[in-house]
Amino acid sequence: MNSKIQTQKLASSPLPAPPRLRVPFSVTSAFTLFLACAIATTAQAQVAIKAKTIHTMAGPAITDGIVVITDGRIAAVGPAASTQIPAGYETLTAEVLTPGLIDARGTVGLTGIFNSRHDSDQIDPSAPIQPELRAIDAYNPQEKLIQWVREFGTTTVNTGHAPGSLITGQTIIVKTTGNTVEEALVKSPAMVSATLGPSANEQGGKAPGTRGKQVAMLREELLKARDYIEKKTRAAKKKDDPAPAPADSTDKPTEKSPTPPTPPDRNLHLEMLADVLEGKVPLLVHANRAQDIESALRLKQEFGFRLILESAAEAYLLAPQIKEAGVDVILHPSMQRAVGDSENQSFETAAVLVKAGIRFAIESGYESYVPKTRVVLFEAAIAASNGLTFDQALGAVTIEAARILGIDQRVGSIQTGKDADLALFSGDPFEYTTHCTAVIVGGTIVSRVER
Amino acid sequence: MTARSFLRFATAAILISGFAHPHTYAQAPADSKPQAFIGARLIPISGPAIDRGILIIENGKITAIGPEGSTAIPSGAARHDVAGKVIMPGLVDTHSHVGGPGGADGSAPIQPGVRVMDSLNPLDSGYRRVVAGGITTANVMPGSGHLLSGQTVYLKMRRPDGKPPRTIDQMFIQGADGKPSGGIKMANGTNSIGQPPFPGSRGKSAFLVREQFIKAQEYNAKIKSATGADGKLDETKLPARDLGLEALIDAMEGRKIVHHHTHRADDIMTVLRLRDEFGFRVVLHHVSEAWKVADQIAAAEKEGGVLGSSIILVDSPGGKLEAAEVSFITGASLAKAGARFAYHTDDWITDSRLFLRMAALGVRGGLSRDLALRALTLSGAELLDLQDRIGSLQTGKDADFIILSGDPLSVYTKVEQTWVEGRMVFNRADPSDHLHQVGGYSAGRDQSPYFCCFGGAGQ
Missing domain, CATH: 2.30.40.10 (Urease, subunit C, domain 1)
Known part of the structure; x- marks a missing residue:
């Protein structure tokens, strides 16, 4: 529900565009038929x-x-x-x-070609955990970068809030056409975007400032969401299963009855995390260093949500653990800059994942500067020349991406x-x-x- | 500048820079035994490809190149069977930020006295990637956050004793004056605009540059007038030394090429206007919108002073306003206009390991394969004044070349070996080199370029 x-x-x-004329088959005029065909x-x-x-x-x-x-x-x-x-x-x-190529994770439409205030909606910096931010309210289907990736074969993108804070918001799955987000939309929300590692640290002494604090904050928030679910569940039970007939006001001593549980006030923040905990929406965790990947796996074990690892530059160090946890990987663009916490990334990671039997896709990811978006066609190509077969590389931007996104019945x-x-x-x-x-x-x- | 005063500067510069012994950065002796590379497809760049060829090197130089059968192999030569491989000149990267360059700081927008060579770490893992990408020569520059961010340095990716160099002076390319060669880095457009003392507009940017070059002209006039009609130098008339103005004089007198970051078409035209006024020799770098003014660039080259353009291609346009119209067609449009151009990595903007890809994208944008390969090698050498030494497989040139598994423009091709001055500096079969070519644990670079003040004080 x-x-x-x-x-x-x-x-x-x-595609939006020209008003579609539905011409009934009964039209017999040859000229009209010709026009209709045109x-x-x-x-x-x-x-x-x-x-x-x-x-x-x-x-x-x-x-x-x-x-x-x-x-x-x-x-x-x-x-x-x-x-x-x-x-x-x-x-x-x-x-x-x-x-058509499927970009399992990008930010086009929330990030724009000019990289300026007016076309950059990938992160709101006011708070580190904001799962309530919907990508559907920010996606600009007219963005030129969408046309750019479309012309290189990308037809579907899981796009939305970028990595860069603990939880930045939601993603949506769209087709790379459409005049409005409604026309483009395949699924909303698709995922909730989370980040572990140095890029999730806040500046100026604000929390989180360390890896330990990051996980502590996420656990606290997820526990709140668990509590929220319990309150809702108790209230729902009460409603469905009314308490025994109320005691009449005779002198019969009433059994001490618990205060009837009332449903918690709506809380968009906790609702979204509740959806994550209930497995309705996966948590996409951007983690590059091996210890950050491990933290993500540990969180999944504690809370049981559906985890999808994003970027995962050092996944090659933890292939057995990732396989064991049954977690999908949306792998960083092959040509992402090897700097910061992805300095140890490898062109051959995709091949390691194949060997380990881990399901994976290759993303365009998030770029804060130049190029403003990567193109999954190009990224899969590098993987194809570094240990993947042609089909494995193409699969990482088509059918495997569709499976991870849960849209393989359609694309x-x-x-x-x-x-x-x-x-x-x-x-x-x-x-x-x-x-x-x-x-x-x-x-x-x-x-x-x-x- | 008179020959004499120039000598005075040159000597002083050598003394001050601590390079009193030019041999410390002279070419290390290569293996003296001749080596023959037999059977590969040779792409000399300076001439047509040779399907099955022979390349002979000795003492760090190319001593012969020709078809198998008609090219003699010296007796005693070490033989390398490279049948099925492709050999082409080592790639020349005209614009790189590898090795943690730190030029000008945030104190002023024009700092020509600052040398990037005083900031580089030769042990930076970035240099391992450079050779893994087939690059043998790179122009390492300070950033574009200044109108003028300092002096660049041209480096050879040598392994003087079979090991990566431990000091940066082992990598310098010695100029005719005995000094490490390099250019001057300038920039216009948005990167160098910021809060005072940085300029706040394009008009102010050009004004500040003009003001500084005029100062250098006046300074130069004083130096010249210190030498009387009799040719005698009156040292009392010499102005106090100014390292920054000296560098600008080097630029105006053609000893140092100005490497000018410039994206938008109007910014490119501004560079040409300043070149007209001050007569420096200039290479236009990045040139996102060169395709809009290709004819004007070609005309400026014919007039002289403009050596050509150095192009970057990125996988999508934008990221900043002035790169919103960057296009794969830039190379093709400059070629059509008859202008000279090379490609560059701008490492870390693009990765040195993927430099061949840049030219291939140029072909995707309509460029011929021959010009694309030239733009990775000989054209780059020409933009650094190094065409007599590197950039093609020709007798007498440095033995800088790469051995590829196949077509240089194919995604499936691998750089298998890189040779500099007769020594192998990269070998994909070596596990450590392989690690740096594909990445993996501990392959990370240890130092990022210092990009003051773009994105920092300037924003």
Whole structure:
């Protein structure tokens, strides 16, 4: 019963734009029919793609294949020899076709290209723990960086409040199109963003100032949330299961009855942490140093929430522990700067995670300066050249990311019935000199520029 | 400056800087036995690629290069079978902040007397990454938080005795004057704007620079007038030494190249305007919006004084206002205009280990492969006045080269070995070198660049 978690029903077209004319089939005028077709092509693309190689991420790659898109969904995928393109479909061609890329964690839309006061909403500095801040209230779908990542094939992003304080707020999952956040939205809230390590320390003598204090503050807050849940549960029980009939006012001595529990006042802060404790929303913990990763695992053990590790630069030191805890990892961008608490990061960490059997994705993460956003296509490419197979690297920005985000029923692979989110490339998508030639979101061609 | 007074300055500079013995930073002797690298695809940059070639080095220099079969291997040469590999010149990074450079401090916006070479830590792990990325020469500079943040230094990634250097003077590139070579770092645009005494606007920025260069002109005139018509120096007429003004004179007389951080098109034009007024030789650095004024840059190069542009590419535009229109097309547009350009890492803005990638992104933006590879090597050397010594595989040049597993512009290619002046300085097969190439526990760099005052006092 969580009204705050909304999952948008399978989207039609996440693109806003031209008013969609629904022309009834009964129209017989040839001219009107022609017009209707023309409009339908721009508004609701009925599109097919012929590709030399289709990486479906749901089985082996298809050579010389075709994908057919109808009404925003994938209607068919298979070898050209056995897959028909219906008449009247716009047909695109590509050397390589992949699912639209999924950025398992970024900040685009809350962070903007200018990196100035007016386009930077990733952190409110007034308090170190603010799980109540919703990304949906801050996401700017018009942000240029969203267009930038979209043109390199990113079609879905888990974006929101950045790492940098103990708990900065929530994230949301959006498609990289849409005129309003509502149109873009896939899921809100998606996660609660937490940070352990030096970057979560506050300045000027404010708490937290050490690792020990960070964990103490989180534990205290989570205990408050646990207490909040208990109060709510007791009140709910009381309501559902009314107390025995009230004693009448005769001289019968009443049994001492406890004060009837009243529900606690609504507290947006604790409500959100309660959702975390009840497993409705994962806690995404940004931790780079091994001891910070260990602290996250310890907190998970104590409170039992769903933990997802973010960044995890030294995860290679704790692979068995992470595996044992059954925790997913959203790994730092391969090219993130190796400074501060990520100075020991490695291009080969993804390969270590694969070997350990840990489910992981590769993120664009948060950048405070230049480049203002990273691009998961580029980050996965570096992993592909440092120990991952092609499929493992592509999986880290498609189907595995979708699974970690819990949206794999809808996106992440090229399969019949899924959202038609696709990226077209002129060659191996990971090669530096390959171009992303077109991007499709929800069946609509949203980019035709060569990137 | 007369030859004599210049000599006086040069001698004084050597004495003051403690480098009375130029040999302390002279090239360390390389192995004298000739070495032959046989069978690799050679990309000399100065000429067409050789599919199966032979490269001969001796005493730290390239002594021969040519196709297999028609290139003689000296008897007694150590033979390296590198069939299937690719060899190209060591990469030249025209703009790096590796090794913890600390130039000018927060006390003033123009500090030409400060030398970055007095701040570097040769043991910084950053230098291990530099060679892991195939870079053999780097221009290490102070930051862009000042209009003028000090003197830069050109470093060779040598291993004088097979070990990483322990003193920075083992890395200097000795100039013709016997001094470590380097340039002057300047900046305009938003990074160098701040609270007083830093400028608060672009107009004020240019004014402060002009004022300082005019002071240097007047100072220089006094020095010159101390020498009479008979050529005799009257020492009593010499002004008190001013290290900052001396450096500006070095710039105006062409001995030190001005390396000028500049992003926006109008800021680029301001640099050209100041160059016209004071005649310094200048390289335009970063040039996010060079694609808007490529023709003007090309024209300025033809007039002389502008050596070219040094480009940075980043994975997305923005991060600050003046980089909002940075584009992968910059190299291609400068090439089309006929302007010269190189790429740089700006390490730590981008990682030295990924320098090859920068040129590949240039190709993605429309640049030819040949020019992209030139922009990592010979063009960079030209922007540092080092083209006679490095930047291409040519007989007589320093034996600085890299051995790659494949196409230099492929993401899957690895730098397998890096050689500087005839010695191997990086070997991916060595576990310690491998650690620094891919990262991992204890690979972290130990010192960050000091970026006063951008982001600090200036904000």
